[in-house]
Amino acid sequence: MFKRVLIANRGEIALRIIRACKELGVETVCVYSTADKDAPYLRMADRAICIGPGPARESYLNISRVISAAEIADVDAIHPGYGFLSERPDFSEACRDCKIEFIGPSPEAMGKLGDKVACKNTAKANKVPVFPGSDGAIEDEEEAVAVAIKIGYPVIIKASAGGGGRGMRVCRNEATLRSSIKAAQQEAQAAFGNGAVFIEKFLEHARHVEVQCLGDKHGNAVHLFERDCSMQRRHQKVIEEAPGPSIDRRKLEKVAEGAARLLKASNYAGAATVEFLMDDHQNFYMLEVNTRVQVEHPVTELITGVDIVKMSIVIAAGEPLPFRQKDIAIRGHAMECRINAEDPAQGFRPSPGRITTWEVPGGPGVRMDTHVVPGYSVPPNYDSMIGKLIVHADTREQCLDRMSRALDEFRVDPIKTTIPLHRRLMQNSDFRKGGVDIHYLERLLK
Ligand code: ADP
Numbered sequence: 448m449f450k451r452v453l454i455a456n457r458g459e460i461a462l463r464i465i466r467a468c469k470e471l472g473v474e475t476v477c478v479y480s481t482a483d484k485d486a487p488y489l490r491m492a493d494r495a496i497c498i499g500p501g502p503a504r505e506s507y508l509n510i511s512r513v514i515s516a517a518e519i520a521d522v523d524a525i526h527p528g529y530g531f532l533s534e535r536p537d538f539s540e541a542c543r544d545c546k547i548e549f550i551g552p553s554p555e556a557m558g559k560l561g562d563k564v565a566c567k568n569t570a571k572a573n574k575v576p577v578f579p580g581s582d583g584a585i586e587d588e589e590e591a592v593a594v595a596i597k598i599g600y601p602v603i604i605k606a607s608a609g610g611g612g613r614g615m616r617v618c619r620n621e622a623t624l625r626s627s628i629k630a631a632q633q634e635a636q637a638a639f640g641n642g643a644v645f646i647e648k649f650l651e652h653a654r655h656v657e658v659q660c661l662g663d664k665h666g667n668a669v670h671l672f673e674r675d676c677s678m679q680r681r682h683q684k685v686i687e688e689a690p691g692p693s694i695d696r697r698k699l700e701k702v703a704e705g706a707a708r709l710l711k712a713s714n715y716a717g718a719a720t721v722e723f724l725m726d727d728h729q730n731f732y733m734l735e736v737n738t739r740v741q742v743e744h745p746v747t748e749l750i751t752g753v754d755i756v757k758m759s760i761v762i763a764a765g766e767p768l769p770f771r772q773k774d775i776a777i778r779g780h781a782m783e784c785r786i787n788a789e790d791p792a793q794g795f796r797p798s799p800g801r802i803t804t805w806e807v808p809g810g811p812g813v814r815m816d817t818h819v820v821p822g823y824s825v826p827p828n829y830d831s832m833i834g835k836l837i838v839h840a841d842t843r844e845q846c847l848d849r850m851s852r853a854l855d856e857f858r859v860d861p862i863k864t865t866i867p868l869h870r871r872l873m874q875n876s877d878f879r880k881g882g883v884d885i886h887y888l889e890r891l892l893k
Contacts (some may be wrong), residue, residue, distance in 0.1 A: 448764050449473050449523040450550070454492070455513045456528030458774040459834060460740070460816045462488040464526045467756040472757045476520040478513060480506035480689065482826040484861070488818045494520055501828040507531045510541050517547050524548035524763055533739040534561055534610070550763040552738050556715045560736040564607040564645055570733050573712050575705040575721070578732040582646030591628050591646055592621055598648045599837035604628065606635035607643035612682035617649050650732065653724040655679065655885050656691050657745045658703045660719050661758055662710040665767045670703040671751045672777055674743055677885050678872065680795070684867070685888060686872065687743035687752050688782040692843060692881025693727050702731045709736070718744070718759045725884070740783070742835070743773070743780055745816060749781035749839040780846040786817070790863035799827040804860035812839045823864060833864070843881065847873055 451474040454464045463486060468475045477492035482501035489495040496516040499506035506512065508531055517525055527550065536557045542549035551557070560566045564584055567577050569688035579598045584607060585591045593616070595602045606614035609650055614635050618624040628644070636642035654677040662668035675691035676684040691699070706721035720741050722734040744755045753775070762768070789795040805821045817834030819825075824832055838853055840846040842867055851873040851882055855867050872878050877887065 451522045453517045453522040453525045455525050459816050459818045460528040465491050478516045482828045487820050500561035526550040529739050546761050549715045552715050557738045559713050573708045575709050576731045577821045581645045584643035588628050594646050597858045601649040602646050603649040604631045608639035608641040621639045651882050656725045657720050657722040658706040660706050660710050662715040663762045664716045667768045668707040668710040669772045670707045671747045680888050689746040745837045746781040746783050750777050780843045782846050783835050783837045785870040786834040787865045788825045788833050789831050791868040797831050798863040800824040800862050804858050806858040808856035813853050
């Protein structure tokens with residue numbers, strides 16, 4: 448096992464990683480920006496090193512500063528968490544060059560699954576269902592039109608190197624497609640430094656169902672079943688749950704086994720999530736692979752009993768997975784509400800500032816992952832998520848009731864949060880029934 452790990456992240460996930468390291472007997476080094484200098488979790492690390500000012504590109508996104516801190520602190524490994532540098536093959540490579548273990552996939556595996564066109568090809572070869580569409584990148588307008596005629600409108604143009612919901616265009620007819628291709632290529636080149644775009648069938652009505660996987664350095668890979676993350680706003684997940692409500696288990700298991708196969712075929716070591724859209728007939732189509740630990744990993748931890756963050760560290764240290772697929776079973780139901788410092792009554796305007804009242808729920812089946820304490824100031828520089836309320840119960844219905852109860856206990860003042868929205872959703876009959884689609888929340892909020 449590692450002696451010392453540097454955490455190249457902030458907020459709740461930095462604290463989550465500190466906790467995993469402590470339980471493994473590993474020392475922790477946290478980096479921080481001046482905007483986070485008073486964050487209480489920094490005191491829980493064995494050492495904290497300031498790497499720059501508030502703007503992320505001068506601190507958390509600055510590879511040379513992070514690597515310098517790692518060298519000063521003499522760490523064996525770096526955990527990137529999610530966001531920031533977590534999906535940058537150049538960062539994984541910089542770690543390798545400095546003989547520091549990157550807690551995540553090799554730059555090769557990350558490149559293979561992080562690039563959408565390359566990932567889709569590997570998926571197809573491994574019988575993972577993908578959207579009908581172009582075989583690889585589209586060269587010109589005529590090729591795009593030919594593909595669209597074959598698969599039928601509407602189609603979506605996507606950037607191979609795209610991410611964060613950017614660089615996508617839906618085309619409902621030939622005229623729009625013709626006028627969009629060149630612009631999409633130029634936009635992709637400008638935004639991602641790679642002009643490759645591809646086309647696939649656009650699904651009007653779908654659920655977001657993703658499969659959590661783990662692969663080790665010894666050629667083993669398993670899946671930890673699925674999460675349904677269909678409750679979204681502007682492509683941002685709001686509520687996640689596991690398992691997905693009323694999903695055909697046989698279909699799901701076939702898809703999940705495919706996801707594990709995809710990791711294996713890519714020599715992937717670490718945690719990964721294979722994301723799918725699922726249509727009304729429960730057909731699955733792969734969206735992309737996230738080559739890191741995800742925000743919503745706790746719901747899977749609660750239903751499987753597997754500590755995903757600890758596993759990511761254990762795998763990077765070279766240990767084989769301590770279980771096989773047949774050892775993993777689902778127990779009960781889990782749900783997560785993302786608590787954001789935003790005002791749902793004001794168009795989700797960010798609501799940073801000092802929190803004077805912070806009373807978090809507790810009791811049976813309740814887990815709160817947060818770095819916030821009373822008196823904490825939410826800096827305006829970063830993502831607005833300030834915590835995750837996660838509950839576990841025997842059934843989905845009990846889980847919904849438990850979440851309602853927990854949300855009622857939650858007191859936050861004076862900043863605004865998404866708690867009132869979650870309270871409302873727990874009483875929403877469509878959500879309680881289960882199986883809402885990815886556009887449901889936006890329709891509801893209109
Ligand atoms: P990114 O990496 O930018 O997040 P994704 O491929 O994951 O890109 O797509 C982002 C979102 O766009 C998806 O969550 C989904 O809501 C929508 N989307 C992407 N592809 C399709 C498609 N073929 N049909 C319908 N919606 C899609």
